Structures are given as C-alpha cells and as structure tokens.
Amino acid sequence: MFSRLRKSISGIFRYSRAEEYSRRYAVMNAFDGVITVLGIIFGSVLLGQAAVKQILAAGIGASIAMGISGASGTYMTEKAEQERKIKEIEEAMLVKLDGTVIVKARERAAIISAIVDSLSAMLAGLVVLTPYFAAAIELLTSEIAFHLSTIISFALLFGLGIFLGKIAKKDIIRSGIKSLVVGLVTLLLIIALNLIL
Amino acid sequence: MSKRPLALSRLVLDILKPHIPDLIDFCRELSSIKGVKKVSGVVMEVDVETDTVKITVEGKDIDFEEIEERVKTMGAAIHSVDEVVFEE
Numbered sequence: 133m134f135s136r137l138r139k140s141i142s143g144i145f146r147y148s149r150a151e152e153y154s155r156r157y158a159v160m161n162a163f164d165g166v167i168t169v170l171g172i173i174f175g176s177v178l179l180g181q182a183a184v185k186q187i188l189a190a191g192i193g194a195s196i197a198m199g200i201s202g203a204s205g206t207y208m209t210e211k212a213e214q215e216r217k218i219k220e221i222e223e224a225m226l227v228k229l230d231g232t233v234i235v236k237a238r239e240r241a242a243i244i245s246a247i248v249d250s251l252s253a254m255l256a257g258l259v260v261l262t263p264y265f266a267a268a269i270e271l272l273t274s275e276i277a278f279h280l281s282t283i284i285s286f287a288l289l290f291g292l293g294i295f296l297g298k299i300a301k302k303d304i305i306r307s308g309i310k311s312l313v314v315g316l317v318t319l320l321l322i323i324a325l326n327l328i329l
Numbered sequence: 330m331s332k333r334p335l336a337l338s339r340l341v342l343d344i345l346k347p348h349i350p351d352l353i354d355f356c357r358e359l360s361s362i363k364g365v366k367k368v369s370g371v372v373m374e375v376d377v378e379t380d381t382v383k384i385t386v387e388g389k390d391i392d393f394e395e396i397e398e399r400v401k402t403m404g405a406a407i408h409s410v411d412e413v414v415f416e417e
Contacts, residue, residue: 147349221347224378225406232404234347 141244147237150245153210155299157249159292161202163311165256166292167318168194170285173260174319177278178326184267184274191264195257203250210242260285289315333417336390341412343373344382346405352382355403362395364388383411 145151169191176182176190218238222229229235263280266272272280290308297307346355356368366388374381386396400407 146354149349221378221404224376225345225347225404227404227406229404232402234349234404 144237144240144244147233148214148241150210150214150238150241153241154245154248157202157206157245158252159296161198161249161253162256162288163292163314164202165195165198165253166260166285166288167315168198169257169260170282170315171318171322173264173278173281173285174322175325178322179329184264184277188261188264188268191257191261195254195261198257199250199254202253203246206249207242207246210245211239214238214242256288259288286312286315335415335417337393337413338387338389338391338416339412339414340384340386340391340393340396340410342384342386342396342400342407343409343411344384344400344405345408346380346382346400346403347378348380350403352380355382355405356384358399358403359384359386359396362392362399364390364392381408385412 145154172190172194173187176187182190215238218229218235221234260281262284263272263277264274267274267277289311293308293311294304296311297304300307350358352370352372356370359365360368365386367386369385371383372380373383397407
C-alpha cells in the first residue's frame with residue numbers, strides 16, 4: 133500500500149511538476165510553525181508569566197489555526213495556479229483537457245500541497261510544544277519545559293536551514309546559522325518588548 | 330474460401346502534445362497497450378506549450394481505438410496518420 137501511494141504521488145509530481153512547490157510550502161510553513169509557537173512561549177513566559185496549561189492551550193490553538201489556514205489558503209492558491217496553467221495548455225492545444233492525466237495530476241497536486249502546508253506548520257508547532265505536554269502531566273517542571281522548547285525550536289530552525297542549504301547546494305552550516313538568526317531576532321524583539329512594557 | 334483479414338502492424342502518427350507528459354512517459358504509456366511490441370518517438374517541433382512528435386507504433390494486431398484513447402488521456406491530439414501497415 134505504501135509503495136502504491138508513493139508511486140501515485142510520484143506520478144502526480146511527474147505530470148504536474150509541483151514537487152518544488154510542495155517542498156517550498158513544507159519548509160516555509162514549518163518555519164512559520166516553529167517561530168509562531170516559539171513566540172507564544174516566549175511572549176507568555178516573559179511578558180505574562182503564564183501557566184503551563186495556558187501556554188499549551190495557546191500553542192495548540194495556534195498550531196490548529198495555522199494548519200487550517202495553511203490548508204485552505206494553499207489549496208485555493210494552488211488550485212487557481214494549476215487552473216491557469218491548464219487553460220494555457222488548452223489554448224495552445226486547441227482542445228479541452230478534461231479527464232486527462234494532466235488535469236487529474238494538477239488537481240491532486242493542489243491537494244497534496246495543501247496537506248503538506250497544513251501538516252508541516254501544525255507538526256512543527258506541536259514538536260516545539262512537546263516539553264509542555266510533558267510538563268502538563270508533571271513529567272517536567274515548567275522551567276525545564278521552557279528551556280527544552282527553546283532548544284527544540286532552535287534545533288528545528290537550524291535543521292530547516294540545513295535543508296534549505298542542501299536544496300540550494302550551498303554551505304549548509306551557513307544556511308543553518310542564517311535561519312537560527314531569524315529565531316534569535318524573534319527572541320530579541322520579545323525581550324525588547326518585555327523591557328518596554 | 331474467404332481470405333483472413335489482415336491485422337494492423339505499424340502506424341506512424343503525427344501528434345501534438347503538451348510538454349508534460351514528456352516523450353518517455355508518452356511512449357511508455359503507448360507501449361503498455363495490448364499488441365504493441367515497439368514504440369518510437371521523435372520530436373519534430375518544440376513550441377512554448379506544446380511539442381509536435383512523430384510516433385511510430387509497431388506490433389501485432391494493434392488496437393487503433395485504444396491508441397487514440399490513450400493519446401487523448403495524455404492531453405494530446407492525433408493530427409494525422411502518416412503511415413499504416415496491415416499484415417498477416
């Protein structure tokens with residue numbers, strides 16, 4: 133079953149050439165997921181001294197919202213893009229392409245992009261929150277959860293940077309550090325806000 | 330005694346197709362049709378969105394309707410049938 137699914141997805145990518153879009157969405161939204169939840173954790177702890185359950189609720193809520201917004205937004209955008217491309221081919225071919233492998237693959241590519249987009253944002257957010265899940269059932273203290281979440285966030289950002297560096301075939305360490313800087317900027321802004329308020 | 334009908338064994342088609350599926354996928358799809366033993370394709374012209382290709386299909390008792398159907402499924406159109414061979 134797994135190999136059939138793989139074959140079918142590779143067929144969709146082959147006929148729609150949408151692989152790079154899905155990859156782009158995956159990285160972009162995992163980034164969103166990590167930074168958003170990191171922002172919630174830092175904001176809650178530094179600015180509001182929130183309890184574990186409040187952070188967990190806010191984090192899960194944000195992850196679900198990102199997942200839904202990612203899926204619907206990407207599906208609509210990708211569908212419009214794919215329809216435009218189909219229309220261009222139809223105009224060049226002077227035939228309707230309804231029912232062809234091209235239309236089927238492009239329709240499915242929009243769905244795959246939406247799923248990838250939604251899952252990457254949601255999973256990345258939830259992974260950052262894992263220490264707080266442990267803290268909620270009293271396996272960790274809230275302080276350790278905070279530190280662990282920060283470490284996981286930065287590790288994920290670094291990992292995403294490395295992945296981007298690999299795609300671009302550039303210096304992967306430099307690329308990893310670049311995305312770490314994004315996390316640090318978020319952190320510094322929240323700390324600055326804490327000092328002002 | 331009536332003569333046994335001959336079967337379609339070779340076809341040369343002039344086809345207009347989108348860039349995707351590419352020529353390899355296109356020929357592979359046609360090669361999976363029953364009776365087809367050999368498929369070869371040559372790109373004649375490349376346009377912004379389309380390719381004009383010459384496809385030669387060889388085999389034993391080739392089902393032309395099935396070939397037409399598969400070509401259509403891949404978003405392409407047969408412009409002309411340039412060569413046909415029927416044999417025993």
